[in-house]
Amino acid sequence: MVETSTATADVTLESVVKRFDDTVAVDGISLEVPHGAFFALLGPSGCGKTTTLRMIGGFEEPTEGRIMLGDEDVVGLPPYKRDVNTVFQSYALFPHMTIAENVSFGLERRKVARSELKGRVREILELVGLGQFGSRKPRQLSGGQQQRVALARALVNHPRVLLLDEPLGALDLKLRKQMQLELKRIQHEVGITFVHVTHDQEEAMTMADTIAVMNRGRIEQLGPPQDLYEQPGTAFVAGFLGVSNLLPGVIEGPNAVRLDDGTIVSAHVSGRSGAVAVGVRPEKIAIGPAGDPAIGAARGSNVLAGTVSETAYIGVATEVVVETQLGVVHVFAQNIDSGRTIPPPRSSVTLTWSPESTFVVDRDDSAD
Amino acid sequence: MGSFFHRRKGLVPYLLLSPGLAWLAIFFIVPLAYLGYQSLKSGIFPTYEFTWEFSNYTEAVSDYHPQLVRSFVYAGIATVACLVLAYPLVYWIAFRAGRWRNLFLLAIVAPFFVTYLIRTLAWLNILADEGPVVGLLQWTHVLGEDERLLATTFAVIAGITYNFLPFMALPIYVSLEQIEPRLLEAAKDLYASPVQAFLRVTLPLSAPGIVAGTLLTFIPAAGDFINAELLGTPKQQMIGNVIQAKFLESLDYPTAASLSFILMAAILVAVLAYARVVGSEKLTG
Incomplete structure (x- = not known):
């Protein structure tokens, strides 16, 4: 796996290890996410999936191993120099800014021209169905709407990879189902590589084309949802994905x-x-x-x-x-x-x- | 009783308010009205008479405007100094001190366990001519051989800064502490360098704390007299010293009372002007 060419992969992890003091959060993970994939890291809490995502985003540095975005080794690069954007679990919208200001934050940092910026912000808000909400403040929006803003704020920058940290965790069941399909639609529309962290097997199976099932800091099995379900490789995978x-x-x-x-x-x-x-x-x-x-x-x-x-x-x-x-x-x-x-x-x-x-x-x- | 409150729910808020309102009426409104009454008297101690003597105000301003201006200048400088000292301090405590946070907060409040007067007297020793601070500054030639710190403008402003620092530090700490770390991660995720993340996210979100802190520092500092009394000379006299002397030493109640009102009005004007600049939203959080 490690020696495979990385030319087409948007994200490559090579033997990545993360230790916090005495605990090993991530214990030697290697994986490749090809361009345009909807890739899910699935596992119970404490399995290392969020730590893995945070290492790709630059919020944690790996203790060992390499992380590549395209052909670039990004280990040691701070988050603001990485061509990835994150949709945070709690959305992390800036409460003192309007929705439009939130969404244009990244573009402004990248010095995108004012005229282009406005068009892109409007376009992305339309895409997530919030065209009329640009001048509102985050607290005036419902949880589902805030979630869409978080998505728009990340997507508007056209990152190489979009990282989603349990993005639907705070929504109620019905809205979650709706957003699962919505996210899939948006991903098809924008064609950006998504790496999605979740503990919900149904969510992962609905949305992702490739799932890495994680347990105790390792990948138990990696493959399309159907393979994982029909031919689980370990008792853990068999038990975590559906009933067996x-x-x-x-x-x-x-x-x-x-x-x-x-x-x-x-x-x-x-x-x-x-x-x-x-x-x-x-x-x-x-x-x-x-x-x-x-x-x-x-x-x-x-x-x-x-x-x-x-x-x-x-x-x-x-x-x-x-x-x-x-x-x-x-x-x-x-x-x-x-x-x-x-x-x-x-x-x-x-x-x-x-x-x-x-x-x-x-x-x-x-x-x- | 229970059914009474049930039937007259509209009364409950007023009943809850009444102790506070009574307190305010007895200990604030009534003395304030009496002070206003005093400020319009004329005559010589002890036979002042109420004569609508508005000239007390004009005379007080013309006689004591240097002290009034000085009070505002000193309080302003001390407020800025408090902000400059307190912000990095509580920023560090809020974001970097980890499990030692409460210990450092306690250290900020610790001087309050000692009386205001004693604390300020301690500065007499710290800034004394034979003290270590002056010694060090003379040795490093920051101060000349015969220069001193005590009885200077510097000493008074330093004393005010020291005494009011916690009033600045604590509100800012509270507003910083409420900032979700994820927001700063989000800023960095959206290509903001640490400096940009601070300017665009941390600073605006801590603005309510800064506004509260500056008001809590500036208002009492403008009326302070202890620091000027103990650490300064007549050249550093503030309006508080004048009011105190008029009330307790020359027993000139009308002048003291009118000066009190002038100070109050001046502070009110300053606060309103400040609120206009920063936006009233930040005053209420």
């Missing part, structure tokens, strides 16, 4: 795992050996009464027996909690027929799923 069922087992052959209850399941073990966990997403599992010949008829399906302990109708699906010898398995059964064929509690059931929907990760004792 992890069943303990031991590698039995090149494409087979013996679960701890003796069942053999097929899966791509991708070179692993020894104790592993076999994963499957709840919506990939078909559920039917035990012994139903229609269920599990598809040849080569993985099969597991269990007893329904609980069902919950949640509209788009019915969640079925199934007790098996390997522990609890969650199933999301589609309500194709209004959920009438969902087996009732205490009934014996057979669970089946295809080997393609099966993934194998290392057994991780710290994951629950």
